[in-house]
Ligand code: KG4
């Protein structure tokens with residue numbers, strides 16, 4: 001362990017830089033959020049229609065010190081007050097991850113603090129503990145983000161069993177690609193959700209994929225291709241997608257995604273007899289999906305949990321919370337901690 005000081009409250013600084021958000025947060029004794037600062041690079045990447053890794057890394061370098069300073073200021077603590085620095089070390093963009101990891105190592109070394117490496121996907125799950133003190137493992141969790149779609153059993157605060165994962169695109173990635181294809185731009189998720197509100201979910205019969213080897217695995221490349229084909233045939237008839245067409249495609253696509261997620265959640269609640277279900281990741285901020293899965297839980301008599309949207313998309317509060325549980329388990333890292341872009345759960 002790097003840190004040696006004994007302090008009454010456990011204060012953790014969380015740092016997140018795995019994709020296009022530069023974020024820092026301070027938590028007290030696990031889930032009490034003293035500050036949560038997020039600098040989103042979305043406007044910058046919107047110009048290019050998606051995240052440009054090189055630009056993301058450079059912006060993290062430009063912003064990280066400011067973001068950490070503000071997180072400490074908002075929490076009214078200094079680096080000396082902290083017990084540990086928790087940082088996302090994977091999965092994510094290697095250049096982006098390295099900025100957070102290097103920063104966390106420098107702080108831990110300079111201030112003799114414990115260093116904790118956090119798996120970003122586990123961080124998303126831990127976002128649920130922030131506003132739901134009654135939530136205790138074991139529970140079932142659907143993590144749906146831009147890079148990952150996993151159905152997992154949380155066995156305790158740091159251990160997970162993976163029940164299913166996507167075979168191709170992540171759910172958020174499919175939203176982003178569809179948005180670009182129908183001319184809604186980046187970031188796709190919220191734009192497709194908004195367009196879908198005005199559309200007919202039965203306008204197009206997009207496929208709901210089933211995976212024979214593991215019925216809990218997901219696949220979103222089929223629905224994505226079907227949407228692209230629909231757009232192409234529209235163009236071949238000499239028509240450009242108008243607002244009504246965008247809305248119908250968005251609503252039909254969203255219905256297909258929600259159906260395949262709901263089907264697996266219902267199946268898992270039934271098979272594993274788990275009575276608690278939680279959602280996590282950027283896609284979990286989708287109101288239609290939240291509603292559908294809440295209803296599925298009611299149907300199965302399971303308690304339903306979901307973080308507020310600000311804790312669904314990337315943030316450092318969830319990293320500090322996950323880091324706290326790792327820290328309490330003695331899972332600290334050395335100064336040789338490195339970024340692991342392909343880190344698995
Ligand atoms: O968890 P997150 O912020 O970053 C990753 O770890 O990937 O998730 C970002 C993803 C993006 O693909 C974005 O389009 C999607 O979450 N997303 C949504 C919504 N808000 C964000 N997808 C559907 N509906 C939304 N409202």
Ligand code: ZN
Nearest residue numbers: 120145313314
């Ligand atoms: Zn994420």
